[in-house]
Amino acid sequence: MWKFAHPIKHRIEETRWPTADEAARSLLFSPVRIGRLEARSRTWVPAMVPWRATADGFVTQQNLDWYRRFAEGRPGVLVVEATGVRDIPSGPLLRIGDDRFIPGLRKLVETVKEASGGETLLFIQIIDFLAVKRRPEKTKYLQRFLQVSERHRRAVTQITGEHRWLTANDAEVRSFLESANDELLERILSEPELAALNFGYRERVTDTQLQHIKRLPQELPDIFAAAANRAREAGFDGVELHYAHAYTMAGFLSRQNNRDDGYGGSPDNRVRLPLEVFRAVRDRVGEDYVVGVRFLADEVIAGGSRVEDAIYYAKEFARAGFNFLSLSKGGKFEDAQQPKVGQAVYPYTGQSGYECMPTVLSDEVGPFGRSVPLVAAIKRAVNAADVQTPIVATGGISTFEQAEEILRLRHADIVGMARQALADPDWCVKVLLGRGDEVRRCTYTNYCEALDQAHRPVTCKLWDRLDLDEPGIATVDEGRRRLEPPAWR
Numbered sequence: 001m002w003k004f005a006h007p008i009k010h011r012i013e014e015t016r017w018p019t020a021d022e023a024a025r026s027l028l029f030s031p032v033r034i035g036r037l038e039a040r041s042r043t044w045v046p047a048m049v050p051w052r053a054t055a056d057g058f059v060t061q062q063n064l065d066w067y068r069r070f071a072e073g074r075p076g077v078l079v080v081e082a083t084g085v086r087d088i089p090s091g092p093l094l095r096i097g098d099d100r101f102i103p104g105l106r107k108l109v110e111t112v113k114e115a116s117g118g119e120t121l122l123f124i125q126i127i128d129f130l131a132v133k134r135r136p137e138k139t140k141y142l143q144r145f146l147q148v149s150e151r152h153r154r155a156v157t158q159i160t161g162e163h164r165w166l167t168a169n170d171a172e173v174r175s176f177l178e179s180a181n182d183e184l185l186e187r188i189l190s191e192p193e194l195a196a197l198n199f200g201y202r203e204r205v206t207d208t209q210l211q212h213i214k215r216l217p218q219e220l221p222d223i224f225a226a227a228a229n230r231a232r233e234a235g236f237d238g239v240e241l242h243y244a245h246a247y248t249m250a251g252f253l254s255r256q257n258n259r260d261d262g263y264g265g266s267p268d269n270r271v272r273l274p275l276e277v278f279r280a281v282r283d284r285v286g287e288d289y290v291v292g293v294r295f296l297a298d299e300v301i302a303g304g305s306r307v308e309d310a311i312y313y314a315k316e317f318a319r320a321g322f323n324f325l326s327l328s329k330g331g332k333f334e335d336a337q338q339p340k341v342g343q344a345v346y347p348y349t350g351q352s353g354y355e356c357m358p359t360v361l362s363d364e365v366g367p368f369g370r371s372v373p374l375v376a377a378i379k380r381a382v383n384a385a386d387v388q389t390p391i392v393a394t395g396g397i398s399t400f401e402q403a404e405e406i407l408r409l410r411h412a413d414i415v416g417m418a419r420q421a422l423a424d425p426d427w428c429v430k431v432l433l434g435r436g437d438e439v440r441r442c443t444y445t446n447y448c449e450a451l452d453q454a455h456r457p458v459t460c461k462l463w464d465r466l467d468l469d470e471p472g473i474a475t476v477d478e479g480r481r482r483l484e485p486p487a488w489r
Contacts, residue, residue, distance in 0.1 A: 017436025057095030238290025
């Protein structure tokens with residue numbers, strides 16, 4: 001995991017919790033319009049991937065228990081985890097790429113509505129992602145995956161001075177490469193080949209030599225639209241299109257996107273497919289259904305998009321008719337740390353990953369509300385364009401004082417808490433009752449994120465070892481971790 005050269009360990013901020021009367025009169029617990037719906041408060045639980053679905057993407061009892069527990073805290077909006085829009089294998093992540101997934105998702109909706117007393121709006125985040133393979137052993141990559149070409153033969157000839165390599169067969173070239181050290185391989189292999197060897201093969205939206213990548217602009221609008229329609233049929237109050245982090249749509253928005261087919265290069269070309277996807281979704285679900293977007297305020301990678309790009313996209317999205325804009329930061333493959341052999345690269349291990357989920361080991365700015373200045377700049381630009389689309393701020397927000405100030409200063413319209421909600425799903429209820437001093441505060445050590453990186457069921461260290469003898473609870477790791485926090489009494 002990436003760290004600052006000289007990190008400063010920050011303490012969890014001291015805070016004063018409001019009385020019940022103060023909370024009731026606050027901006028945070030005031031209603032907000034989102035499209036044609038009204039959220040009862042400006043509290044928001046962003047999408048988190050808990051690794052609780054079946055291996056083929058169906059809702060499990062553990063999914064139901066997970067979302068029920070958040071719903072019991074009655075946030076204004078709860079967003080279901082990134083859910084795949086295509087009917088392809090994706091491990092224990094929820095999917096919505098076929099009608100057979102609708103019954104389970106409908107049960108999830110019913111569970112949340114019952115647990116929240118109908119007070120929580122439920123959106124589902126829908127996502128497309130490209131292929132990412134595990135880092136291979138050197139021999140396996142060179143013998144099975146590398147496509148030997150004349151370019152390799154010429155490079156070996158130049159290095160050795162032996163012209164026989166120009167007519168050598170593939171097996172001989174592979175054998176030479178196997179014995180070559182890293183310095184020689186860097187001279188022989190192309191940049192994509194080196195990346196596949198050292199990090200694992202990964203598709204990019206710029207790989208237009210691959211027909212299925214080239215055709216993404218023609219295929220994705222209908223795929224997203226069909227998924228959004230299933231979400232509506234399942235009973236979700238809305239969908240959040242996932243245009244953030246290391247995934248397909250974020251790749252199109254990235255300043256690194258240099259496609260030459262009208263879908264890359266200039267900002268208006270980079271935003272073209274994201275807008276076409278939105279319009280297809282809107283046409284399918286209708287004007288009365290909530291459609292929002294999650295995208296990046298800053299990619300935090302060399303040659304990547306910055307806040308000025310995000311401002312341009314935000315204005316385009318707002319004018320197009322998105323019902324909310326939810327901002328994140330970083331979380332990219334491009335600066336991720338090298339995985340171990342046999343493991344896949346994880347997009348939250350580099351500096352961009354740190355900025356997505358900062359910890360208490362930080363710089364002088366610290367981890368709390370670190371992205372809020374970017375969100376504020378985006379909101380100012382959107383409002384200056386005479387559009388009032390609600391803006392959601394997230395990232396290192398855990399106290400009432402912090403959230404209320406963000407709203408009071410008009411840095412955002414809604415405040416999202418992910419890790420804090422995981423630490424204490426009852427945050428909203430406790431604060432509304434004037435019992436904020438009973439909130440279980442997130443310590444921002446990213447225990448949860450480490451579990452996510454290992455593709456293990458996500459829990460919080462503040463509660464996953466409590467009351468393990470409680471009857472009827474679900475556990476993992478041979479009973480050493482409980483899967484949901486104890487009920488608040």
